[in-house]
Amino acid sequence: MEKLLLKEFFALDSYSHRPLFDDCQYVWEALGSLEEYLGSIPLGVIECQIPEGVYLINPESISIGKGTIVEPGAYIKGPCVIGADCIVRHGAYIRGSVITGDRCILGHASEFKHSILLDDVCAAHFNYVGDSILGGGVNLGAGVKLANLRLDNECVQVSYLGKKMATSLKKLGAIIGDRAQIGCNVVTNPGTIIGSGAFCHPCLTVSGYVPPGCRVQSISKSVIQDYVDRNSF
Numbered sequence: 001m002e003k004l005l006l007k008e009f010f011a012l013d014s015y016s017h018r019p020l021f022d023d024c025q026y027v028w029e030a031l032g033s034l035e036e037y038l039g040s041i042p043l044g045v046i047e048c049q050i051p052e053g054v055y056l057i058n059p060e061s062i063s064i065g066k067g068t069i070v071e072p073g074a075y076i077k078g079p080c081v082i083g084a085d086c087i088v089r090h091g092a093y094i095r096g097s098v099i100t101g102d103r104c105i106l107g108h109a110s111e112f113k114h115s116i117l118l119d120d121v122c123a124a125h126f127n128y129v130g131d132s133i134l135g136g137g138v139n140l141g142a143g144v145k146l147a148n149l150r151l152d153n154e155c156v157q158v159s160y161l162g163k164k165m166a167t168s169l170k171k172l173g174a175i176i177g178d179r180a181q182i183g184c185n186v187v188t189n190p191g192t193i194i195g196s197g198a199f200c201h202p203c204l205t206v207s208g209y210v211p212p213g214c215r216v217q218s219i220s221k222s223v224i225q226d227y228v229d230r231n232s233f
Contacts, residue, residue: 004160006030008212009177009196010135015118016083017099027175027193028158028167030116031131035097038079047084058096065102074106082106083119101136115173132173141184141202148173148190156191159208167191177212 009027012018020037024030044060053072056062061078064070068082073090076082080094083102088094093111101119106112110127118136123129125142132146148171150156156172157164174188177196182188184202194200195212203218210216 003195003209003211004158004165004193009175010118010133011178012118015101015136017081017101017116020099020116026165028133028169028172030133031114031169031172034099034114034116035079038081038097038099041081043079043081089124114171118178130173131169131171133175135176135178135180135196137179138176138182139180140182141186143185144182145187146173146192147187150190158191158193160193161209 004026006021006024006027012021020033021030043063045063047066048064048068048070050056050070051072054070055075058078062076062080064082065084067085068088070088071090074088074092076088076094077096079097081099082088083100083104085102086100086104086106088106089108091108092106094106095111095113097114098112100117100121103119104117104121105124107124107127110123110125112129114131115129116133118134120137121134123140127140128145130146130148156167156169158167172191174192174194176182176194179196180194180198182200186200186202187205189205189207192206192208194210195214197213198210199215200206201217204216206216
């Protein structure tokens with residue numbers, strides 16, 4: 001299980017919330033201490049302009065860094081930390097227990113809950129990010145959904161090389177390593193682990209463990225070449 005260790009996924013040297021990962025061995029373990037960490041740091045410091053039309057719920061437990069742009073219509077619930085120079089777009093829904101690094105994009109109609117984003121993450125359009133960790137420079141294409149709850153409501157297990165590893169987490173979305181790229185309308189099953197620099201082509205369902213630098217694509221493709229007489233419709 002060495003490939004599932006924290007050091008294999010994230011470069012944390014410059015991350016503002018590196019202490020969150022200090023006692024973690026496996027890559028998903030920081031999620032278990034996220035709420036405790038948020039309760040241990042100063043919150044309620046908002047260093048950017050908040051225009052009319054932004055919904056701040058529990059503002060005393062929300063911190064937002066300098067240079068961040070929050071557009072009207074965004075909904076932010078504390079506890080929450082948003083880094084510097086981020087963009088929180090109209091219609092973004094931040095449900096609480098979320099930490100982002102700097103220069104992140106939290107986009108229109110995108111929902112975030114109980115998740116950790118490192119620096120330079122882009123989740124710009126119609127994304128669901130729940131109980132997940134996104135590494136530095138990760139990009140989620142439009143419509144990417146990180147499913148976090150099994151249909152049978154059992155604790156999520158991580159699959160690695162044919163073996164199952166218990167996480168003791170009822171909810172676990174995806175762990176996505178630094179610089180990975182996830183194509184439009186991809187759905188990841190609960191407990192999906194994607195290595196650094198991996199690529200997932202659009203419109204796939206991804207499960208289990210994807211090694212660093214790998215490309216996930218569908219090998220089944222059907223093209224119908226018969227001529228269609230549109231006048232017949």
